[in-house]
Amino acid sequence: MKIAIFGAGVMGRALATGLRNNGAAVDVFFGTRTEESASAVTTETGFSASADPGTVVANADIVVFCLKPHKVLGVFDAIGSAMPSSAIAVSIAAGMSLSKLALHLPEGQPLIRAMPNTPCKIGAGMTVLSGASTATAAHLQTVEQIFSAFGEVLCLDEEHMDAVTGLSASGPAFIFLVIEALTDGGVMAGLPRDVALKLATAATKGAACLVQESGEHPAQLRDAVTTPAGCTISALLRLEDGKLRSVLARGVQEAAESAAKLGKD
Template sequence: MGSRVAVVGAGAMGEAIVSGMLAHGWRPADLVLAVRREEHAAALRASYGVEVTDALSAAAEADVVLVGVKPYDVAGVLAQIGPRLRPGTLVASLAVGITTTALEAALPEGTPVVRVMPNTPSQVGAGVAVISAGTHCDDAQLAVVDEIMSAVGIVVRVPERLQDAAGAISGSGPAYVFLAIEALVEAGVHLGLPRATATDLAVQTFVGASRLAAETGEHPAVLRERVTSPGGTTAAALSELEERGLRAAFIAATRAARDRSREIGD
């Protein structure tokens, strides 16, 4: 800690990061936020006691700038703040698909940059952020981004060539899980369960299974086999899922997400 961090574009993800940082010992004085709407700024000041200003002012006084806007807004924000950055200011982008090469090209020569792919469970402190360093970012600077993102979950460092693939798993992954929960709820309703009961059962089953996998560290196949008695109900259900191509569907889906991330970057 000790760095002055500016969050430009404090939407749901930016606000989650701010909340997590404050909960992990960062001081309100360590943070400055930049948002467009004054009513949003007022709400952030009231909720977190942090300074909220415009993007130029926030970037000019920061040691680290987190750019939390949509991919199509990144270029405009960088063009705006670039001339105001102090030498050595670290810039981290949270936008899907935007490469470190693109970030460096849009900023003053030698600016250290980091590409970050967070996911929505960061809003409840259970996220995962995939980070990759740019050409001018050293280990100490990457560690600063690691520390920031650790406030809302775990951090995984990967070579940038794997960023699009990693984002297809963790960045888009929550949507796959939500779809699976939704499908399981509908299945329960079709079996005669009240919707509220089916929802409780499905959501807590995903929570519990994920926690079991995380805390035991055992391979998912081992955990699955423990639930599956030969000739039992689970075996019958899994046979249907395999026959209908569940694994192939996941492979195709994540490939599509990876390819779309590359297209956005291009």
């Protein structure tokens, strides 16, 4: 299987590296903006690369567009009809709707939107897929297999994609901030910074795994660790006073609204 990836940035490289680390039987071919960057990408990653869109998509089974939203349609236009009609086009661009993307592809081209996140780099990612009417169940299954090399995959209706972007794609950045804040708290309470970071990271990871594996509601797990008049309940009240819950929730809402605006430019 040949996978062409336009855009050798953060996500394009994460995708290619994940496939290689997973031992997937695929040939990756990068599409870059210039021949200079094609040479650099090949040197840095070991994958073939070219700035000629026709060369990149020749014989491709899947073409993934890991480009900034404002670049995607221009690259579609540059490819024109060079993409094999059976190739599945996959866009990971935030905010770019399937209908807008389809206008710049040959009629009938299988098309899927994917929204991965950066933990994909280490196989702990989450990708949400949404198919256009041209994408069959078999197309979705093929792309699901590719992205499952990086973690979990979920298929949802496109109407949820901006919310998915705000929560799942931006979410890791919010959690990085939470880890930083917990670390600062540990330092303030007297721990060396490296120890505080280790403990904050372990607490975050452990809590997430506990929610996932126990199947219990987070509120039940929280109640279970709040002993009467204890230190956890006193701290939780302080966090609620500081509106942590609504600040995080509004952050997700804000990111989703920004994602929706990206596709309208």
